[in-house]
Amino acid sequence: MLTITQALYDRIVAHARADHPDEACGVIAGPAGSGRPERFVPMLNAARSPTFYEFDSTDLLALYREMDDRDEEPVVIYHSHTATEAYPSRTDVSYAGEPGAHYVLVSTADTDGGGPFQFRSFRIVDGEITEEDVRVVPSS
Template sequence: MTLHITCAALDAIVRRAHAEHPIESCGMVTANIGLALAQRVIPMTNQAASETFFRFDSRDQLRVYRDLNARDEECRAVYHSHTASEAYPSKDDVDYAGQPEVHYLIVSTWAQTKVPVRSFRIIDGHVTEESIVVVDAA
């Protein structure tokens, strides 16, 4: 699998991750139903306000999903940052990944990171890294 995302969306996610460091940033990236290109970033509040864990506010998440339905969009990717480790799913990330159709995008803001942005599919506890295609959509 491959995550297709606009340059503007990826830039916004990376900027927000660095701006919110050392707290993990999080949110969603949406696409029009039936299209593969992830393009609209929806920043969410990390209710956990943690340096090592993120959790969407359930009321905020419900509001976002209602908005997606009204706009004929779907969640294409869930993103969050890692502030003190590589961009690779933690045990908690794997345990809480409940949407097998969604890409899980991780941005590392850790100074020693080797690859700062990576995307994964997490299905039934199995992690598979996938490629990212960045599209310069006008």
């Protein structure tokens, strides 16, 4: 189960809506080994595409160095789908290289970025997709 604060949940959704019609992407880092998402890190979709996302390799390397320095790890890796449901595509699965991470998908498919949306979380390990519950807790 993914437990996430209301503030982080709201920031992911806001990022997905702001970048619509392109896919949004980012990371929520947390203390290594804790499984707690704490630090919101929106990333640029280097592909600038409504059907595909790609982290900029230079930005991603800098983020991993920063997380290393802070003794953090990627707890949540998120992106949005603007034309399909919030479910990992084959491409998403092929990019899922963090077996300990929660992969969050937000779909803004039928909303033009403004209306109702889907917010779902998955574990993706060795190409196997497992949906998990999301528990949103008050921000402290």
